[in-house]
Amino acid sequence: MNTTGEITLESPGDDVIEMDRMYFPNPWESSQWLALNPGLNRLFTWRFQGELRGFALFGVAPDDNVAHLFKIVVSPQYRGSSTGSIFWPLLTAHLVTKGVNSVFLEVGVDNSRAIRFYEKLGFKALRRVRGFYSDGGDAQTMTLTLKVEVL
Ligand SMILES: CC(C)(COP(=O)(O)OP(=O)(O)OC[C@H]1O[C@@H](n2cnc3c(N)ncnc32)[C@H](O)[C@@H]1OP(=O)(O)O)[C@@H](O)C(=O)NCCC(=O)NCCS
Structure with missing residues (x-):
């Protein structure tokens, strides 16, 4: 399984909304995506050569150290080979730099x-x-609880 790709912070695009509609158990309406506040939410995409392979959406309130994981989806053809587990540490590494120490x-x-x-x-x-x-x-x-490295 090729688990290559890049993790990027993005605004929700059509392909993310479509992946949510197709593969997330409780997909959102377009209006819910449009109502997302970029100051409170973080959407990470996992892409290879532009192709969307997965995404994760967190809510992170200012001055709060708990992130709320709203959605995580890996495209079916990339599941089952620990893909999600490889994607996950890249997400939490970013959250930790923002002061997050746990995920709900x-x-x-x-x-x-x-x-x-x-x-x-x-x-x-x-x-x-x-x-x-x-x-x-x-x-x-x-x-x-996220592991925060103490230097
Ligand atoms: C949840 C999700 C992101 C996990 O990603 P993934 O790439 O499948 O994760 P992994 O490959 O690390 O596998 C996780 C576990 O799933 C289980 N699993 C693997 N294949 C399975 C299958 N065909 N059926 C059921 N469980 C399976 C295994 O227990 C595996 O753990 P193991 O490798 O120790 O055996 C992904 O399955 C997904 O996108 N699901 C649809 C969206 C969703 O339900 N999101 C969460 C909603 S809260």
């Missing part, structure tokens, strides 16, 4: 692949939130 997320309780992925990264389960999603589905909340 919600994941559908039936999304076993994503839960396994998060557990492998070191996330710990917090609680089950009943009826979290618009279709009535439950969410699992999880948190990860």
Whole structure:
């Protein structure tokens, strides 16, 4: 599996919105993407020769050291070879430079692949939130403390 590519901070483009619509379990409406505040959100894309291979969207409030992971998606043909795990440390390295020391997320309780992925990264389960999603589905909340290198 070729895991080459570049991680870049971007504004949401059509291909990101399309990848969300196709592959994210709870995709956003275009209006939600348009309402994103660039001061509060960070969208990282993973591209190779312009081709979008994945993305991750975090909410980071000013003066807060907790990042909220809203979305992470890897294109299906690049999944399953630890691609997500290679992508992840590049994201957290950026967040740490912004003063973030933990990540919080919600994941559908039936999304076993994503839960396994998060557990492998070191996330710990917090609680089950009943009826979290618009279709009535439950969410699992999880948190990860980031390792901050002390020089
Ligand atoms: C969640 C996601 C980003 C993980 O990326 P990935 O590249 O698949 O991650 P990895 O290759 O590191 O695999 C993670 C784990 O998934 C599991 N897995 C692998 N193939 C699987 C399959 N076909 N079915 C179910 N689980 C599988 C394995 O447990 C694997 O861990 P292992 O390598 O120790 O066995 C990716 O699967 C994805 O984009 N999913 C759709 C969007 C989504 O659900 N995002 C999260 C919503 S909160």
